[in-house]
Amino acid sequence: MLEVRNPTKLYIGRPAVDDVSFTIRPGEILGYLGPNGSGKSTTVKMLTGLLESSRGLILYQGRNIRQDLIGYKKSLGYVPEEPNLYPYLTGREYLQLVGRLRCLPAAPLESKIDQLLNLLSLHEHRYSPISSYSKGMKQKILISAALLHNPDVLVFDEPLSGLDVTTSLVFKNLMKALARERKVILYSSHVLEVVEKVCTSVIILRKGCMVANDSVARLRDLLALPSLEDVFSQLVQQEDTEKIAADILDVMQA
Amino acid sequence: MAPALENEIAQFRELVRHFFSRFFDNDLVAINTDAADMRATVVNILAMLAAPGMLLPFLFMSKYTNLQMQPMYVRDLASLGEKEFFICFSMTVMGLVTVIEWEMLFPDRRDYANLTPLPIRLRTMFGAKIVALLAFLTVFSVAINAFSPVMFPAVVLQKEPLLNLIPFARCHIVSILAANTFVFFFCVAVQGILMNVLGYRVFRRVSPYVQFALVVSDHPKA
Secondary structure, X not given: OEEEEEEEEEEOOEEEEOOOOEEEOOOOEXXXXXXXXXOHHHHHHHHOOOXXXXXXXXEXXXXXXXXXXXXXXXXXXXEOOXXXXXXXXXXXHHHHXXXXXXXXXXXXXXXXXXXXHHHOOOXXXXXXXXXXXXXXXXXXXXXXXXXXXXXXXXXXXXXXXXOOHHHHHHHHHHHHHHHHOOOXXXXXOOOHHHHHHHOOEEEEEEOOEEEEEEOHHHHHHHHOOOOHHHHHHHHOOOOOHHHHHHHHHHHHHO | OXXXXXXXXXXXXXXXXXXXXXXXXOHHHHOOOOHHHHHHHHHHHHHHHHHHHHHHHHHXXXXXXXXXXXXXXXXXHHOHHHHHHHHHHHHHHHHHHHHHOHHHOOOOHHHHHHHXXXXXXXXXXXXXXXXXXXXXXXXXXXHHOOOHHHHHHHHHHOOOOHHHHHHHHHHHHHXXXXXXXXHHHHHHHHHHHHHHHHOHHHHHHHHHHHHHHHHHOOOOOO
16 A cells, blocks of 8 residues: 655645655556646655655555555556656666566566567667657557566556557556456546546546645545546646637737 | 575676666667677777777887897887877777767666566665676777787887786776776766766766767867
8 A cells, every 4th residue: 555644745845745645555557637826746756766755754564655656666657757768778678687686586587578568569660779769669668668677656647648449448448457466556647538438436636735635536426526627627727728729820820 | 505695696796687688778889779780899899999909009110129238128119109099099099989878877767667666676686787797898998909908018128028928918908997997987977077067968968078078078188
């Protein structure tokens, strides 16, 4: 179980994330939503140990992750928002690097890499440098790297960006399968439709603060709205989006 | 050996290999090439760096042939200019190579993004980076001076017994390695100090100017 207890992250005295608490149990997929700059990526970075919180605690299996960060990272798989991979390595070499740095045994690692590349339709590009990959292909490499060591905790930050329709469908099914395997999953995204379909519960952030934390169905019921998109608009968007779109058109045509 | 220590050593070796290969991940060497092409380019560059050490001593051949009848201390004094030249040449090339590798001297954002989520201790990461830096310094120092420590003393001493060549070569190697180490770690120190004093953003902005200044002032006599 992953417990996030009131973590706050301050940047030059200003909170990017303020007192956001939640718990993800094994088998749960928590959708993490919010507009740009709402603190999603900061939370993700704290959860993956890339950033230390200014206040508050993150507990995994009841222990502060900072007390045994290496142990926690061994059970963590992380797909970051930006595929900032090493361009001169091939896809296969990158996965070998990650696998070796995770100290996975050599023979099963090679076999896993080949199978994952095959399943994600990257096998024929396995010896091409990453610099020649499209964004979607890089994303597939990141997803493979996050799954190589069969982690118990998975943190996905916009994992579908750049992926083709088929791989997106595969990924959605994979998320459900991982949840059935009792993995702890946090899914941060802007794509409300996917969150609505795969997540067991949802957190909505606004300006670093949590404005909703419940199951999708309960949020829809509570606010008497038909979809998660409407719930999100109700809780987060303070602007008239139709008017902004019309204004943009006016500027274009001026 | 405890499994945790064994794992840490395995990570360390992998990281040294990784950081070392990153030195060649730049547009001069690795643009649109695969690993085999990159290796060939690196070998070509090392061969180009080694060539002057092979050829330059022959330029001084006639001078030292004429001095063969002179006592050893006269030839030694006469060779001071050339000795200085070899040290300056080695420092200049090492400085240029280091400035070309400017972006790779410290772990960068890409390393942060890819390596920090992995279960690697900071000490392992920085230890590996230091060893990779030393390996880089050694490879380039050896390449730049592959031939001169033998060729130059041989040209100066010519018909002297082979044993007399050894102390000459030893001094040549020590001076050149010390000079290369100085210029290499000077660049590393400049970057490290600037990063800490200026912060990342300002450092990124001033970095090209610092590289320019280092290249311009690279010649030790400048």
